[in-house]
Amino acid sequence: MTPNTQRLPATRHTPQHDAQERDLALRGLTSDVKTLPPSLFYDSAGAALFEQICELPEYYPTRTELSILTENSADLAAAVGESVALIEYGSGAGTKVRLLLDRLVRPVAYVPVDVSQAQLLRVADERAEQYPGLQVLPVCADYTQPLSLPQLPTAARRVAFFPGSTIGNFHPTEAAAFLHRVRHTVGPRGGLILGVDRRKDPQVLHDAYNDAAGVTAAFNLNLLTRLNRTLGATFDLNTFRHVAYFNDAASRIEMHLESTIAQQMRVADVEITFEAGETIHTECSYKYDEARLVALAESSGFRIETLHTDAHDRFWVAWLRAV
Numbered sequence: 460m461t462p463n464t465q466r467l468p469a470t471r472h473t474p475q476h477d478a479q480e481r482d483l484a485l486r487g488l489t490s491d492v493k494t495l496p497p498s499l500f501y502d503s504a505g506a507a508l509f510e511q512i513c514e515l516p517e518y519y520p521t522r523t524e525l526s527i528l529t530e531n532s533a534d535l536a537a538a539v540g541e542s543v544a545l546i547e548y549g550s551g552a553g554t555k556v557r558l559l560l561d562r563l564v565r566p567v568a569y570v571p572v573d574v575s576q577a578q579l580l581r582v583a584d585e586r587a588e589q590y591p592g593l594q595v596l597p598v599c600a601d602y603t604q605p606l607s608l609p610q611l612p613t614a615a616r617r618v619a620f621f622p623g624s625t626i627g628n629f630h631p632t633e634a635a636a637f638l639h640r641v642r643h644t645v646g647p648r649g650g651l652i653l654g655v656d657r658r659k660d661p662q663v664l665h666d667a668y669n670d671a672a673g674v675t676a677a678f679n680l681n682l683l684t685r686l687n688r689t690l691g692a693t694f695d696l697n698t699f700r701h702v703a704y705f706n707d708a709a710s711r712i713e714m715h716l717e718s719t720i721a722q723q724m725r726v727a728d729v730e731i732t733f734e735a736g737e738t739i740h741t742e743c744s745y746k747y748d749e750a751r752l753v754a755l756a757e758s759s760g761f762r763i764e765t766l767h768t769d770a771h772d773r774f775w776v777a778w779l780r781a782v
């Protein structure tokens with residue numbers, strides 16, 4: 460590790476961690492409508508598959524957001540101001556933040572938060588090396604759960620960065636509750652740079668989650684591979700298929716894993732029964748219009764200052780200020 464990276468406590472493969480994963484999985488799989496939380500997608504295989512998704516011709520969000528950030532980085536840096544502490548929720552492969560860090564004037568700290576520890580450490584090391592004056596303070600955590608952040612320079616304005624339209628994974632009420640916690644973390648002088656996927660032609664949405672190469676299907680099914688490994692589950696991957704469609708009334712893409720046959724299996728010593736055609740709902744990806752985004756900002760203590768978009772009106776990078 461480079462000197463300006465803080466050392467992390469080991470959080471992987473502890474008994475508490477396994478118990479938490481077991482609880483998360485079983486809570487969803489034993490309920491009436493079976494679900495699994497999308498945070499479980501991102502083991503190391505899942506994180507690698509997600510990076511492949513981002514390269515797919517059909518998956519427009521990543522490259523669209525990158526183009527918006529590239530074109531508006533000067534504007535965003537000016538809005539954000541000097542000497543800020545930047546907190547990134549879900550740093551992932553961590554390339555987007557460089558577009559900001561390259562433009563910001565004397566940023567003092569960078570706090571990447573992610574569940575995938577190997578990736579998090581790699582990204583933290585890289586950024587510490589690339590930005591010598593920057594304090595890099597990685598936090599390995601599932602940010603959907605309340606989390607405690609390291610001590611930050613007290614004078615620094617705190618700005619949250621939540622790119623990738625990951626806000627779309629939250630149901631609207633949860634999204635408001637999450638942003639409310641972010642608002643509390645950044646404080647009254649704080650701000651938020653938020654990536655949001657917009658409502659659009661349903662065919663474009665459908666294709667983005669049903670790619671011809673089958674990478675999204677592999678990403679979805681990897682959830683079962685993961686549970687087979689970590690919880691000794693007995694999912695037969697040949698009897699589940701990837702399903703994704705746009706639910707217009709709820710304004711969201713839904714991803715499911717459908718059991719093609721009636722069957723029973725075990726997950727951590729609990730019997731789970733499936734009817735033929737029954738699904739596990741694995742992800743919601745909400746798509747926003749302006750009214751929905753304004754409502755979200757207002758209910759969480761932020762005000763939208765600027766909405767940056769692309770030539771096809773597919774995506775927003777929003778700059779929000781604490782109110």
Ligand code: AVJ
Nearest residue numbers: 512623624625627628675744
């Ligand atoms: C990382 C939640 C933004 O919803 O588009 C991509 C995840 N799922 N393809 C999304 C995802 C299937 C992605 N987010």
